[in-house]
Amino acid sequence: MxxxxxxxxxxxxxxxxxxxxxxxxxxxxxxxxxxxxxxxxxxxxxxxxxxxxxxxxxxxxxxxxxxxxxxxxxxxxxxxxxxxxxxxxxxxxxxxxxxxxxxxxxxxIGDQLADALVLHQQVPRSQAMARAAEIFEKVGLAPSRLMHYPHEFSGGMKQRAVxxxxxxxxxxxxxxxxxxxxxxxxxxxxxxxxxxxxxxxxxxxxxxxxxxxxxxxxxxERVAVMYAGQIVEEGPTRRTLLGARHPYTRGLVASMPSLHADIDTLESIEGGPPDLTHPPAACRFAPRCPYAQPICTAEAPPMVEVDAERRSRCHFALDLDQLKPRERSANVAS
Missing domain, CATH: 3.40.50.300 (P-loop containing nucleotide triphosphate hydrolases)
Known part of the structure; x- marks a missing residue:
C-alpha cells in the first residue's frame, strides 16, 4: 500500500x-x-x-x-x-x-474522450477511440452512443460520460x-x-x-469534515460519524433524517459560517457551538489525536460528552 x-x-x-x-x-x-x-x-x-x-x-x-x-x-x-x-x-x-x-x-462525446487520450498519451486516434468504447462500457454506456452530443444524453448519462x-x-x-x-x-x-x-x-x-x-x-472508508476552510475532524467513516468528537460533526449527523427513527423534529445548526475575509482568531465554530466555553473564543483549538486513527480540532475532543450543551432550537419536520 x-x-x-x-x-x-x-x-x-x-x-x-x-x-x-x-x-x-x-x-x-x-x-x-x-x-x-x-x-x-x-x-x-x-x-x-x-x-x-x-x-x-x-x-x-x-x-x-x-x-x-x-x-x-x-x-x-x-x-x-x-x-x-x-x-x-x-x-x-x-x-x-x-x-x-x-x-x-x-x-x-467520443471525440472529447479520444482527444484527452491522444493529448496525454500520444496514442493513435483509432486506439484512442477503441479505449473510449471500453471506458463507455465500464461506466454503463453503450459504445454506439460515443458519436452523440451531450444534449442527447439524460442527466444520469451525462454524469457517466463525465x-x-x-x-x-x-x-x-x-x-x-x-x-x-x-x-x-x-x-x-x-x-x-x-x-x-x-x-x-x-x-x-x-x-x-x-x-x-x-x-x-x-x-x-474514511471521512474528513470541513468547516470554514479547515478540517475539523477526520477518521474512519463509521467511527467518526457515530462517535463524533467535534460539535460540528455531531450537528451535521443530527440534521440528517433517519429511516429508522422518529422524525417529528430535525436538529439544526444555529447561525452561519464566518466571513473568511476576517475569520475568528480562536475556534471558528465557537459562535455556533452548543458546547462553547470561554477558552473557545480565546484560543484556536489544536488538532487533537483522539486515537491512532482519529483526530479532532476541538479543545474538548477527549471529554466532549462531559459537557452539557446549551438549549438549541429545532426545526419541525413537515
Missing amino acids: GKLLEVTDLKVDFATAKGTLRAVDGVSFSLDKGESLGLVGESGCGKSTTAYALMRLLSDNGRVSGGKVEVDGKDLVAASDVELRKSRWQDIAIVFQNAMTALNPVMK MALALICSPKVLLADEPTTALDVVAQRQVLELLVALKKDFGLSLILISHDISAVAETC
Whole structure:
C-alpha cells in the first residue's frame, strides 16, 4: 500500500473586493493506494476549492498560497505548467460537479474522450477511440452512443460520460466533486454504486466531495469534515460519524433524517459560517457551538489525536460528552 496522495498545510487565497479571502486554511490529509476519502461539510466550507487546488484549476483570482500536494512523490504545487499537464488526467483527474458544463456541447462525446487520450498519451486516434468504447462500457454506456452530443444524453448519462472522461487515461487518484448534484434519487444511487465499482475495477484512490453524509457513509472508508476552510475532524467513516468528537460533526449527523427513527423534529445548526475575509482568531465554530466555553473564543483549538486513527480540532475532543450543551432550537419536520 503506502501513501499515494499527501496534502500538507494547503492554503488557498482569493482576491475579493472585501480583501483576501482564505478559502482553504492549513488543510492536511493523506490517501493510500486504493483508499476512499469523503470530504463533507456545508456549502462554502472549502470542499470543492480543495479539490480544484489539488489540480491547480482555480479561477483567475485564486492561488495556492502555501503547502504541498504530492501525488506519487510529485509536488503539483511546485510543478511547472508542462509538468502539471503531464500529471493531470494521468496522475490525478476530476469528475466535475456540473456534467453539462464539463462537456463541450458542440463536440461529440467520443471525440472529447479520444482527444484527452491522444493529448496525454500520444496514442493513435483509432486506439484512442477503441479505449473510449471500453471506458463507455465500464461506466454503463453503450459504445454506439460515443458519436452523440451531450444534449442527447439524460442527466444520469451525462454524469457517466463525465466519469468516463476522467477515467480515460487511467488516473491514480480520482476526485469526484458532488457527482450526484441535480440527479434524481435513483440516478444518485446508480452513480454512487458505479463509483464504488470503478474504484475496485481500476484500483483507484478516490476522494468524494459531498454535503450528503449518507452518500459518503456508503461510499468511503474514511471521512474528513470541513468547516470554514479547515478540517475539523477526520477518521474512519463509521467511527467518526457515530462517535463524533467535534460539535460540528455531531450537528451535521443530527440534521440528517433517519429511516429508522422518529422524525417529528430535525436538529439544526444555529447561525452561519464566518466571513473568511476576517475569520475568528480562536475556534471558528465557537459562535455556533452548543458546547462553547470561554477558552473557545480565546484560543484556536489544536488538532487533537483522539486515537491512532482519529483526530479532532476541538479543545474538548477527549471529554466532549462531559459537557452539557446549551438549549438549541429545532426545526419541525413537515
